[in-house]
Amino acid sequence: MPLRRLALSTALATALAAGLAGTAAGAAPAVPLPPLPLLSPPDSLTVTVTGSGNPAAEGSWKLTCDDRPGGDHPAAARACARLEGFARAGEDPFAPVPADRMCAQVYGGPVTAQVTGVWQGRRIEARFTRSNGCEIDRWENVEPLLPSVRG
Incomplete structure (x- = not known):
């Protein structure tokens, strides 16, 4: 079960138990109910890679x-597991590199990727x-969501 759904299910069960206990005693529910887990959209991403020069590493996948x-992502299970790891750690793998960060001036090629969803x-x-x-570190950090393009 994805971490988001597990956390929401646990919160819902806790809130329901607390609310029912308060209602049984004649009081209003003690804890407001969280949104139902089924209302949050599933994780769904489109990944588009261009400019790698390697046909196996280029394309658009869901x-x-x-x-x-x-x-149809070629490494769907591993990509989802990697994203689940970010979620568990509370990390945002899609955050841009901060503008004030000092970065080595190493060029990794013209490849680009767009992730939407x-x-x-x-x-x-x-x-x-x-x-x-x-940017190279950022790319490699989300592999296998993005394909490895190391030479």
């Missing part, structure tokens, strides 16, 4: 990560490049 990995209930529109050391 990835869904809900009860089980789906879509929904992850952990929020809209994602992220662009990845390999234009410097920070």
Whole structure:
């Protein structure tokens, strides 16, 4: 069960138990009920990679990560597991490199990737490049969501 759904299910069970205990004693529920887990959209991303010079690493794929990995992404299970790890750690793999970060001036090639969709209930529109050391690290950090393009 994805971490988001497990957390919401646990919160719902706790709130219901507390609310029912308060209602049985004649009081209003003590804890407001959280939104139902089924109302949050499933993780669904589109990954588009261009400019790698390697036909096997280029294309556009769909990835869904809900009860089980789906879509036509070539490494769906591993990509969903990687994203689940970010969610558990409270990390945002789609955050851009901070503008004030010092980055090694190493060029990793003209390859770019665009990731759009929904992850952990929020809209994602992220662009990845390999234009410097920070961007290369950012790309490699989300592999296998993005393909390995190391030479």
